[in-house]
Amino acid sequence: MLELIVKEQRDMATVLILDDDLRLNQTMVRIMGRMGLEADSAATIAEARELMQGRAYKLVFLDVRLPDGNGLDILPEILDTPSRPEVVILTGKGDPDGAELAIHAGAWDYLLKPSSVKQTMLCAERALKYHKQKLVVEPASKIDLGSLVGVSPKMEACYEQIALAARSDSNVLITGETGTGKELFAQTIHKNCSRREFEFVPVDCASLNKELIESVLFGHKRGAFTGAERDRVGLVKVADRGTLFLDEVGDMNLDIQKTFLRVLQERAFRPVGDTKEVSSNFRLMAATNRDLDADIDQEMFRQDLLYRLKTIHIKLPPLRERDGDIKLLALFRVNQLARQYDREMTLAPESFDVLSAYAWPGNVRELFAVIETAFLHADGAAQIIPRHLPSQLRVAAMRAQVARVDGSSVVSERESGPDSLGMEAVKQGVSLKGFKGDMEKHYLEELRTVTGGDIKRMIEISGCSQSHLYSLLKKAGLSLK
Numbered sequence: 146m147l148e149l150i151v152k153e154q155r156d157m158a159t160v161l162i163l164d165d166d167l168r169l170n171q172t173m174v175r176i177m178g179r180m181g182l183e184a185d186s187a188a189t190i191a192e193a194r195e196l197m198q199g200r201a202y203k204l205v206f207l208d209v210r211l212p213d214g215n216g217l218d219i220l221p222e223i224l225d226t227p228s229r230p231e232v233v234i235l236t237g238k239g240d241p242d243g244a245e246l247a248i249h250a251g252a253w254d255y256l257l258k259p260s261s262v263k264q265t266m267l268c269a270e271r272a273l274k275y276h277k278q279k280l281v282v283e284p285a286s287k288i289d290l291g292s293l294v295g296v297s298p299k300m301e302a303c304y305e306q307i308a309l310a311a312r313s314d315s316n317v318l319i320t321g322e323t324g325t326g327k328e329l330f331a332q333t334i335h336k337n338c339s340r341r342e343f344e345f346v347p348v349d350c351a352s353l354n355k356e357l358i359e360s361v362l363f364g365h366k367r368g369a370f371t372g373a374e375r376d377r378v379g380l381v382k383v384a385d386r387g388t389l390f391l392d393e394v395g396d397m398n399l400d401i402q403k404t405f406l407r408v409l410q411e412r413a414f415r416p417v418g419d420t421k422e423v424s425s426n427f428r429l430m431a432a433t434n435r436d437l438d439a440d441i442d443q444e445m446f447r448q449d450l451l452y453r454l455k456t457i458h459i460k461l462p463p464l465r466e467r468d469g470d471i472k473l474l475a476l477f478r479v480n481q482l483a484r485q486y487d488r489e490m491t492l493a494p495e496s497f498d499v500l501s502a503y504a505w506p507g508n509v510r511e512l513f514a515v516i517e518t519a520f521l522h523a524d525g526a527a528q529i530i531p532r533h534l535p536s537q538l539r540v541a542a543m544r545a546q547v548a549r550v551d552g553s554s555v556v557s558e559r560e561s562g563p564d565s566l567g568m569e570a571v572k573q574g575v576s577l578k579g580f581k582g583d584m585e586k587h588y589l590e591e592l593r594t595v596t597g598g599d600i601k602r603m604i605e606i607s608g609c610s611q612s613h614l615y616s617l618l619k620k621a622g623l624s625l626k
């Protein structure tokens with residue numbers, strides 16, 4: 146069976162089709178879609194270059210004759226991009242030499258146009274299989290990313306750092322906004338390093354109060370304090386030969402920071418109420434969403450501790466800066482839920498547009514929560530459509546659309562923060578009624594474009610009754626066509 150089932154990101158490839166025949170492009174995108182692959186298309190070399198800057202393609206279908214040059218000229222450039230894609234040359238009957246030349250220049254294969262759906266799928270499947278194997282034998286990609294999803298250039302750069310951290314035994318500090326995956330990264334490093342047979346021990350420094358933290362970290366002897374009814378092994382000892390992960394390390398109080406610095410130097414400590422020292426050979430990883438340099442200025446964090454923590458420093462980009470990953474993560478989560486609930490579910494293309502227009506201050510955690518809520522709302526439907534998504538996301542998408550249409554005084558949510566549209570309207574002295582009217586009109590225009598004026602779909606997406614929708618269209622001076 147040729148159909149690939151998308152399970153995880155490693156099975157999910159991004160394909161680029163570069164051909165000036167727009168109908169062929171559309172057909173190829175559809176074929177890739179049937180294989181569960183995401184595909185973009187470009188009609189010129191210039192367009193392809195732009196796309197390649199933002200996305201890491203694993204497979205490129207390349208036409209030889211293009212309006213702005215010969216496809217073979219851009220071949221070395223494609224092969225040299227960080228994701229090192231496989232290239233399949235699309236060649237017409239009259240151009241057999243071009244295909245041969247291309248193979249010599251490093252292309253994976255060629256397809257003679259017009260090729261059958263079966264041939265195309267077979268070719269893509271083989272090229273991707275080869276690509277996967279090729280990456281496995283190369284050092285940085287030996288890493289098992291597990292459930293880490295993302296192919297954006299910024300994430301690819303982070304994977305390089307995971308590989309570096311996994312090969313060493315140095316302390317690692319992971320910083321980034323909340324929900325960017327700091328803990329998942331730490332787990333991934335642990336799973337790939339030589340300590341993986343031993344424990345990964347997370348400690349949430351933010352939730353431990355001053356009284357408890359010493360006992361939790363270092364353990365205690367029976368009778369050390371009221372309520373200490375038996376000996377307790379501390380988490381630092383549990384992490385012996387494994388990894389100790391200090392989450393929210395910026396919230397650790399100054400006294401513990403001082404004690405911990407000593408533990409780091411000696412790899413030994415004294416449990417509460419004990420006279421003997423206990424040793425532990427742990428690897429330290431820590432994470433925070435705070436600006437520790439600013440905390441040092443405020444004397445809330447010790448500089449000497451920070452120096453020790455950040456031998457390897459991985460800075461995770463916020464989700465809004467990971468081009469293409471929102472879509473991939475959303476699909477990944479929908480597939481996870483579909484398996485969990487044993488239900489068929491997909492995301493409608495319009496929903497991707499809505500998800501991409503939002504700024505995601507809570508990053509991947511927020512995205513996953515939104516997808517889960519939408520999944521539950523879509524009960525009985527086969528697709529998650531925009532109406533299943535929270536209203537603040539739909540408003541953000543509408544704002545982005547308005548910004549594109551007006552070109553303009555109104556900027557997108559992503560660039561401007563959630564309240565800017567209303568603020569802009571207020572600054573410009575627009576009445577609430579006028580503001581609502583504008584928004585409504587833009588919404589209806591967009592609804593009409595997306596659905597091609599199909600009234601049934603318009604009702605489904607908007608949640609309005611037929612008569613209400615007609616009256617809104619009339620009020621906005623819009624027809625269905």
Ligand SMILES: Nc1ncnc2c1ncn2[C@@H]1O[C@H](COP(=O)(O)OP(=O)(O)OP(=O)(O)O)[C@@H](O)[C@H]1O
Binds near residue numbers: 293326329433
């Ligand atoms: N790249 C990713 N691929 C798949 N899942 C991810 C990714 N990044 C984050 N997640 C998921 O998002 C959720 C939040 O991730 P995680 O707890 O690692 O974030 P964090 O940065 O440690 O957050 P906080 O600072 O709030 O503790 C988890 O369910 C995690 O599995």
